[in-house]
């Protein structure tokens with residue numbers, strides 16, 4: 345690995361297969377056409393209806409003014425915030441470069457919920473309250489822009505790769521997203537991957553048992569996040585490519601191991617390449633490492649796509665059009681010609697990437713907090729085994745009867761939004777927020793970490809309280825928070841594509857583990873803090889004991 349393989353042979357082969365397949369009637373073994381859907385998720389409409397009256401009042405105090413005697417709108421220049429030098433000092437000398445989420449809290453305490461940060465020629469507007477997030481998100485247009493993601497683009501430009509879903513913008517993004525939404529976005533579509541996920545989870549539990557038995561105490565897993573990372577990679581590859589990649593084998597295949605290492609290193613180095621000036625690239629090791637690790641990530645993706653194309657061709661040759669069994673996501677997109685070969689190569693490595701750190705870290709935090717809160721874990725065990733007794737494998741329909749399980753996941757994501765800082769750039773028009781008028785192309789930084797720990801929305805925000813998400817009775821609104829208080833999957837048409845898959849995977853895994861084990865902290869574990877490595881990760885290895893219940 346190390347160099348992205350030439351895509352021309354692969355692309356030619358894919359184009360050939362797609363042309364043949366487009367003329368065929370195909371059997372969709374796994375995915376039922378009844379659940380196929382189009383369009384983008386209109387979450388906003390639902391969210392608005394859920395705002396409790398009290399919060400609507402609060403919202404209007406921070407909302408744009410109306411009426412004739414409306415006060416003068418203020419400008420960007422009137423917002424407070426640290427200048428470039430102070431920001432650099434905070435990042436590099438005070439060490440916040442790996443703790444940007446904590447810097448949000450510090451700046452909010454100093455400047456209030458809206459402040460600027462200046463970096464070179466660019467001034468960003470930071471928003472750190474739920475009503476402010478709501479105002480900006482509700483003004484976004486048809487093609488929301490998250491961030492220019494310059495360093496990701498530089499890699500793709502350098503290697504002649506097309507932009508994937510994360511970095512395309514405008515109509516090109518819309519086309520990609522419209523295609524990718526199919527067989528992914530809706531809960532009913534995600535549910536079709538239940539069997540595939542359960543198969544991977546069974547292997548994960550076997551692997552976990554192996555790791556436990558090899559430990560000195562016979563029940564300890566010294567690095568839970570690492571093991572869950574392997575689960576998440578195996579699961580997303582199986583869903584995307586219908587291919588097992590050996591992550592849960594005792595000895596992981598070399599290319600899979602390289603991919604795993606490369607994702608970690610790419611993220612780690614990307615923090616530095618984002619903030620260090622371009623002239624430092626030949627002098628410092630970060631840029632080279634960053635680029636090489638991206639190459640490895642793409643090599644892995646290209647290899648998987650190539651194998652899928654070969655598989656389709658072999659089926660065609662052996663049994664003709666009726667012999668092709670189409671079931672998975674990539675298979676569907678290729679045979680329906682929803683994506684061009686170049687788009688597939690540009691997008692799929694990003695999809696694998698999106699599906700790994702996210703779910704694995706969330707699951708790690710959930711298990712860590714369940715271990716620290718045995719009474720919550722016991723209640724969850726009771727809930728899970730009340731619906732799915734030991735020995736039975738949970739199915740998607742079971743989760744309708746597991747409100748606490750869902751609340752545990754929500755509360756985990758509130759405390760640790762995997763993407764602690766997101767952004768939006770509104771290009772179409774000026775944006776009015778809280779009495780300020782911002783010019784087109786202003787970058788708004790959405791400070792999710794500090795917003796979802798706001799005590800005015802979540803009392804005792806630092807403590808793990810899944811019950812805050814539960815309603816005690818039908819007419820009880822206490823489990824409903826401000827709709828933008830915790831939005832870990834983002835918002836609107838550009839929100840997380842894999843949300844339903846992620847939720848299903850986390851529900852299936854947590855319910856299986858809690859059904860079978862009592863999870864406790866390993867001796868000397870102590871407090872685990874979070875580090876912002878673009879995604880939010882534990883600052884140290886999380887070691888837990890899995891005590892078999894039956």
Ligand code: HEM
Nearest residue numbers: 698699702703762763832833834835838839840841842846
């Ligand atoms: C706990 C799990 C996950 C969390 C918390 C999460 C969170 C997010 C967030 C915050 C965004 C940005 C949304 C916005 O800008 O409004 C995002 C985007 C995205 N996520 Fe996830 N994600 C998770 C799992 C997954 C999985 C399993 C996939 C697998 C396919 C995935 C695929 C994507 C993609 C493709 C985008 C970009 C969408 C676009 O730009 O149109 N995510 N995710």
